[in-house]
Amino acid sequence: MYDFHTHTTFSDGELIPTELVRRMAAAGYKEMAITDHADYSNIENIITSQKKIKKSASLYGIKLYTGAEITHVPPEEIDDIAKYAKTLGAEIVIVHGETVSEPVAVGTNHAAVLSDYVDILAHPGLISDEDAKLAAKNGIYLELTSRRGHNKTNGHVASTARRFNTGLVIQSDTHSPEDIMSENMRYLVARGAGLTEDEAKKSLNLTADEILRK
16 A cells, blocks of 8 residues: 655654554555645754654664655745655655645645656646646646545546546545555545546555656
8 A cells, every 4th residue: 555645744744744644554554654744834844854764664664754744835936846845855846736725835736747757646626627638748646535524526626637548546534543545445535536447446456656657
């Protein structure tokens, strides 16, 4: 199992990084990323700190990818900060998409799917056909999430992605221990969004290598 959208005490999560990793390992995960909320004020510290626990993660049987979730950054700056995150050593870059539960700036989705340095667009809300098509073209995955509020538009995201063969990832946006999804809950999130059995299997069994392969 994988989950490339998680948060720690370095942003608004409840767990320090190593405890989060341990709990993910105990739940059966093999690959994960820590993607704390980031802007220009904290992105260096977030990525530098994660590098220090890669060995700890490996000892727990987890392949940990350093990451960041670019959050509420003006659309005009998204490509630049995503590029900067990669130069700092971020292996997975997520953009906090235009969820219907927060006042995310209009144009965030579009800026994210145009960037060569973004891997996943999280909870993209009522994503447009144009942006879903661009995401597919540019190898950027859209997220189906179990996170309360953000998950209101999972059905729309799934149906729109299907029309353009856009990749989908099933993720928790974990902030606390109870957010970590079981294997069955991951399946239910996928099927609840309207994915077929085959579509759910494809999304649930992705690896980081596949997601990062542009």
